[in-house]
Amino acid sequence: MKIGYMGVTSTFVVPDDLDALTRHPKASQPGEPINLHHTQCHGCGDDAPEGLHIKIFAGDGFTVRARMLVEPRMEGGPGQIHGGILATAFDEVMSHLPLLVGGHCVTAHLQVDFAAGIPVGSTLYFEGRLLGRQRRKLYTEVVAYLADPLVDAGAEAVASGRALFVKIDSARHYAETLANSKAAEQISRRRG
């Protein structure tokens, strides 16, 4: 089995020679919700019954803000969020950053640092940031807090994540699996 990518152990290093970033003209404005991937998306979909139902908003510049209620069904260790759920939430929040510059991406690499246990019943607040772009690669990071850092300057960071996204041709990438999606019609309609 291949470990890492192309035989190289994956390490998240943002290159120095980045391309310039430009906000897409149709990107959500700061404070506005960012369009759902689709309504059945496990992370952000309103109609995914077992989904995380994360609410994601555009921030200033190349940032996003998000929040998620840590429900009892998300428990791992007693009374605390499961680490895999937090990793999923991080993936979801960071996957909305490429939408600020346009185009669909998939996660190629994801890493998480867990700094403190996160109690069931809390609301998690996320701040995500696009660190840079090089060709099809977009480098992102996210930090999770137990209070809204916008209103509470003392909000403590409880976890952080980094991910590399790679831009795809969405129609080609999902050509063989779209028919399995509960949202197939909606996605096809959106493509026109």
Ligand SMILES: CCCCCCCCCC(=O)SCCNC(=O)CCNC(=O)[C@H](O)C(C)(C)COP(=O)(O)OP(=O)(O)OC[C@H]1O[C@@H](n2cnc3c(N)ncnc32)[C@H](O)[C@@H]1OP(=O)(O)O
């Ligand atoms: C319509 C609604 C859409 C909703 C989207 C929701 C998304 C939510 C976020 C997710 O969870 S996505 C699901 C998890 N991810 C995947 O299923 C992706 C599976 N992997 C792939 O499909 C391919 O490996 C991938 C598209 C990422 C790359 O394959 P390609 O053949 O298109 O590109 P290539 O291998 O040439 O890589 C492009 C660049 O990325 C680099 N790269 C790719 N994977 C890497 C990796 N793992 N680590 C480091 N670098 C990587 C690669 O070295 C290269 O760099 P350079 O530009 O410098 O040449």
